[in-house]
Amino acid sequence: MKKIVSTLISTLAVGTVASSACLALAADKPNKVSIGYFLEWPTANQVAQVNDTYSKEMGVEVEWHAFDSGTAMSAAMASGGVDMAYSQGLVPFTIAVSKGLPITMVGIAVSYAENDNCVVGKDAHITSANAKQLEGKNIAVPFGTVSHYKMLKTLKQLEVNSKKVHLLDMAPADGAAALARGDVSMACGWGGALRRMKQYGEVLMSAKEQEAAGIRSFDVISVNNSFAKQYPELVSEFLQVTNDANKAYKESPQTQQPIIAKASGLSLTDTNQILDLFTFPVKDEQVSPYWMGGGVQTFTKEVADFFVQQKQIPKALADYSATIDASYFKNVH
Structure with a gap:
């Protein structure tokens, strides 16, 4: 009987310790x-x-x-x-x-990277190979965004003087509309607006090329x-x-x-x-x-x-x- 009681007490003690450990573990989570x-x-x-x-x-x-x-x-x-x-x-x-x-x-x-880019209008006939022709042209870009940052880095990568382009602060949707009208030679943005831009031109620099240049x-x-x-x-x-x-x-x-x-x-x-x-x-x-x-x-x-x-x-x-x-x-x- 003493052995049974002793065993029962030991078991209860272990169970109490285990329960306390579980409670402590639970308390470790919100x-x-x-x-x-x-x-x-x-x-x-x-x-x-x-x-x-x-x-x-x-x-x-x-x-x-x-x-x-x-x-x-x-x-x-x-x-x-x-x-x-x-x-x-x-x-x-x-x-x-x-x-x-x-x-x-x-x-x-x-x-x-593919969902944020700049698109050059078809009538501009400008690609990454002759990107310097963007100088003197209008570019639509939302100021103070990653699109703005990426555009400037892309121009620098393609040896275009960003001080010689005319930047217009336009939301992507407005930039897409301006590109469609021919008011700008290039527009930059993301999402649905970018998809609409691509209906009127081609990206200046592919996402893979941008990422290879550290632009992302x-x-x-x-x-x-x-x-x-x-x-x-x-x-x-x-x-x-x-x-x-x-x-x-x-x-x-x-x-x-x-x-x-x-x-x-x-x-x-x-x-x-x-x-x-x-x-x-x-x-x-x-x-x-x-x-x-x-x-x-x-x-x-x-x-x-x-x-x-x-x-x-x-x-x-x-x-x-x-x-x-x-x-x-x-x-x-």
């Missing part, structure tokens, strides 16, 4: 994790979003909140309204950290600094699910696209047109020198300095390395 994202912006991870894979793998309720701008995402993270932002634009991120907002880039959501467009995965410090494992687990979704999309895009279309709120045709212009980097690419292994840090500094010159922000940081952390993605397998 009640829920809030993620900011964009509607009508189809991405590979939306399959995991629809299937609630994030909640299952992270072991905590994951809530998704739609935003209409990357600036709003920054403000929500700074106030603690959301913990992470998926596919925040590089420019809003750069402006936010330049102003001292407590957020950090932990991954690359999507690269879309991409959105980031960012996180509230306090959340990342308190729950680093959850950040890496979020990235793990995202990485798995990106891999699955690469292996079988056609089976994923209808799900993504439904999640994004777009038609399948519109979704596929956009997805055709997107690439979703996986772990080895994420931590490579081209991306968060150094390239993004350098590019972010260049973008920030450009926006200071354009008086979009008062000053840039001396170095952006402290605002970009690849360590969370390095824990992904």
